[in-house]
Amino acid sequence: AQALRLGYINGTAFTHDPVEDFAAELAALCPGDLDLVYPLGSGSEAVEAALKLARQYWVESGQPQKRKVLSLVPGYHGNTLLALSASARPHYATYFRDWLVDVVRVPAPYAYRCPCRGRPPLCPACSGEAVEQAILREDPATVAAFIGEPVGGSSTGASVPAPEYWPRVRGACDRHGVLLVADEVLTGAGRTGTWSALEPYGVVPDLMTLGKGIAAGSVPLSALVAPRRIVDVLAHGSGGLLHAQTFSHHPVLCAAGLATLRYLREHRLVEHCARMGSVLHRRLAALRELPLVGDVRGRGLLAGIEFVADPVSREPLPRAAGMAEAFTAAALEAGLVVWPNVGHANGGNGDLVMLAPPYIVTEAQIEEIVTAFTEALKVAAERIGAVR
Secondary structure: OHHHHOOOOOOOOOOOHHHHHHHHHHHHHOOOOEEEEEEEOOHHHHHHHHHHHHHHHHHHOOOOOOOEEEEEEOEOOOOOHHHHHHOEOHHHHOOOHHHOOOOEEEEOOOHHHOOOOOOOOOOHHHHOHHHHHHHHHHOHHHEEEEEEOOOOOOOOOOOOOOOOHHHHHHHHHHHHOOEEEEEEOOOOOOOOOOOOOOHHHOOOOOEEEEOHHHOOOOOOOEEEEEEHHHHHHHHOOOOOOOOOOOOOOOHHHHHHHHHHHHHHHHOOHHHHHHHHHHHHHHHHHHHHHOOOEEEEEEEOOEEEEEEOOEOOOOEOOOHHHOHHHHHHHHHHHOOOOOEEEEOOOOOOOOEEEEEOOOOOOOHHHHHHHHHHHHHHHHHHHHHOOOOO
């Protein structure tokens, strides 16, 4: 219907009801003072815009020396050049290294692969201390922003940071004048059982990126959400964010996003994600007893299963075995779609897959998922010659 009323209009020159209604609905769902919305078309675009906003904010605040960005390794934030620069995916950057900007890497809170294994006393990576150490090492006067996924995406297989991690990172950013950018493209909009994956930590970021779930995959839609205190600096200076896309603020995309957000709210699907997430993780826990399964983790309707050669030592399978690929193919044959990732264990070896069922999944369907997973694991183990 929206396409018939107004199919397209330039988003930087005009406003319209769908974008204003979508922005109001989205802002009402976001935490704290995150109340200004910039709609875009992909997660990469939203991250690109967020980092550009962080840089422009500091320049217009009279601190042009604040230009460095910190990000987590392993980590992923998109495939546009600035987002790719912030991503720790070497194989994605192979042909483009000369075009990427330098980003300071901070070890991710990846408990399964950390020395502390997620148990107290936590190592600097898992406690958040590593972020503050990096800020101090680089000189706080030069650091513009720190970006991270509140719950790990495919790079760490849905690794969930310790309860103290994000409050400690928030405190470090506050102490040293660093903008905290929460990349919630994957984890936001209810996927982890709360609207924001940061919500259980009681932390509000300075900037937030959203995507995927805000339109339920129906259209390409993402958003950068920012507080007025940051945007006003630009409004009173240059006049606005120096970032524009032909299809940003698109009326049809915003109408789809608005309909999605209202449906999520009216049908209480975020709460449903939390309930079904508990069922999912309870059923997935049994997978730990299966051969080659090292860890099962996640939150809400986001789960990661990491495959290893030895569950006791956590030794990864050799990359040459192709476990992630073999499992992905076997799962598809069993009617299950998974999201694989490789190389996370030590930069070369490592196999994991992600599960992200739809928000409307039922308990019966979760049983089907676990059954298909178990069958696929047997087939994949046979194919790589790892039957025990």
